[in-house]
Amino acid sequence: MYNIGTSQQLFEKAKQSIPGGVNSPVRAFKSVGGSPVFIKKARGAYLYDVDGNEYIDYIASWGPLILGHAYPKVVQAIQEAAENGTSYGAPTELESKMAELIISMVPNVDLIRMVSSGTEACMSAIRLARGYTGRNKIIKFEGCYHGHADSFLVKAGSGLATLGIQNVPGVTQAVAEDTLTAPYNNLEAVEALVKAHKDNVAAIIIEPVAGNMGCIIPKPGFLQGLRDLCTREGIVFIFDEVMNGFRLALGGAQERLGIDADLVTYGKVIGAGMPVGAFGGKREIMSQIAPLGAVYQAGTLSGNPLAMVAGYTLLSELKNNPGLLEEVDRKTGHLYDGLTEMLSNKGIPYHVNQIGSMISVHFTGTPVIDYASASKQDIGLFNKYFHYLLSNGVYLPPSAYESWFLNNALSYDDIDRTVALTDDFLATI
Numbered sequence: 001m002y003n004i005g006t007s008q009q010l011f012e013k014a015k016q017s018i019p020g021g022v023n024s025p026v027r028a029f030k031s032v033g034g035s036p037v038f039i040k041k042a043r044g045a046y047l048y049d050v051d052g053n054e055y056i057d058y059i060a061s062w063g064p065l066i067l068g069h070a071y072p073k074v075v076q077a078i079q080e081a082a083e084n085g086t087s088y089g090a091p092t093e094l095e096s097k098m099a100e101l102i103i104s105m106v107p108n109v110d111l112i113r114m115v116s117s118g119t120e121a122c123m124s125a126i127r128l129a130r131g132y133t134g135r136n137k138i139i140k141f142e143g144c145y146h147g148h149a150d151s152f153l154v155k156a157g158s159g160l161a162t163l164g165i166q167n168v169p170g171v172t173q174a175v176a177e178d179t180l181t182a183p184y185n186n187l188e189a190v191e192a193l194v195k196a197h198k199d200n201v202a203a204i205i206i207e208p209v210a211g212n213m214g215c216i217i218p219k220p221g222f223l224q225g226l227r228d229l230c231t232r233e234g235i236v237f238i239f240d241e242v243m244n245g246f247r248l249a250l251g252g253a254q255e256r257l258g259i260d261a262d263l264v265t266y267g268k269v270i271g272a273g274m275p276v277g278a279f280g281g282k283r284e285i286m287s288q289i290a291p292l293g294a295v296y297q298a299g300t301l302s303g304n305p306l307a308m309v310a311g312y313t314l315l316s317e318l319k320n321n322p323g324l325l326e327e328v329d330r331k332t333g334h335l336y337d338g339l340t341e342m343l344s345n346k347g348i349p350y351h352v353n354q355i356g357s358m359i360s361v362h363f364t365g366t367p368v369i370d371y372a373s374a375s376k377q378d379i380g381l382f383n384k385y386f387h388y389l390l391s392n393g394v395y396l397p398p399s400a401y402e403s404w405f406l407n408n409a410l411s412y413d414d415i416d417r418t419v420a421l422t423d424d425f426l427a428t429i
């Protein structure tokens with residue numbers, strides 16, 4: 001009998017001292033309903049909660065744990081580094097090694113600066129694009145999420161989509177006016193915005209494969225069209241690879257999709273689950289960053305030795321064993337095949353979007369290509385599906401507006417069990 005009594009008690013207690021009981025909104029299960037489970041530990045493909053339940057994990061800390069939880073080499077590296085202190089606020093050789101490793105793996109990055117979160121990376125990239133171009137406006141896409149900096153909280157995905165928040169109190173009108181939005185996969189809409197704001201668009205920022213309104217794949221020609229537009233109009237093209245980087249390919253979405261960005265942002269993946277982000281790109285643009293240039297950006301914990309060693313170990317492992325990413329892609333393909341086979345002929349409208357190790361199930365009859373089509377899905381049905389799987393030991397993202405992330409510790413048996421449970425669930429409705 002599935003029991004989460006201790007989690008429920010801890011949630012009530014947490015609400016006394018933490019807003020909503022959580023330190024990041026989606027964790028509160030507000031949209032899916034019910035009480036969140038409190039995690040005690042994780043190993044490989046599994047999460048374990050405080051009541052002793054085991055879950056097959058399809059979140060992987062929202063992306064970074066590509067090789068699974070508590071990956072032994074990463075844990076060992078962190079333990080050894082901790083012996084030498086947790087933070088210095090002064091340069092280390094490891095930071096250069098990390099920068100060199102990333103530059104060796106991804107296209108179009110000559111210089112890279114470490115920060116402590118994906119939000120910081122995207123916020124800094126936007127400031128840099130504005131400083132470099134001397135222009136004010138940015139274009140982002142409806143349903144894409146680039147962190148919680150003011151400029152990005154306009155028609156954003158992730159928790160804002162989950163909670164139905166479209167305008168955020170506290171973001172000033174002036175800031176919101178400088179953020180222009182277009183539907184994802186709609187090149188004409190972006191062209192119209194650029195025309196209407198001629199010579200005043202500093203940057204176009206995009207999740208090349210969107211993961212914050214479910215997994216949404218760019219249509220052929222869409223990203224290339226944006227690339228050409230940016231080149232023509234002197235706009236900085238920013239790929240937010242916080243989720244895509246080192247997952248879709250060693251060189252991220254740029255490599256997998258064959259599109260060049262001017263600036264790229266990274267996040268959680270490069271810290272192997274430790275708090276890290278980074279932004280990098282062409283030398284000419286990155287040279288505007290202080291202390292080389294006047295675009296100021298800084299961080300006490302940037303390049304933190306524990307975070308660096310964790311990320312360096314994970315990225316090295318991926319680089320030295322390119323078969324690992326292929327393996328997790330194959331596993332995701334197996335999940336896709338299983339789910340689509342189970343879902344077909346059940347009379348329930350569905351679309352499953354998948355690329356590499358990102359996948360999401362949408363209960364809707366229309367293809368999910370942007371935020372508007374993602375919003376047409378049957379959220380109530382997803383919520384039931386989520387709880388059915390959770391109570392049977394499978395942990396999906398607690399929102400229909402999030403991608404699932406597979407990790408390579410998952411076994412084919414884990415995936416087959418997930419598919420079988422999906423079939424059981426479908427039989428209940």
Ligand code: PMP
Pocket residue numbers: 062117118119120122145146147148158207211212240241242243267268277
């Ligand atoms: N960009 C993308 C694409 C993200 O998915 C996220 C977070 N999920 C962020 C930026 C923000 O990263 P962080 O939560 O580390 O600030």
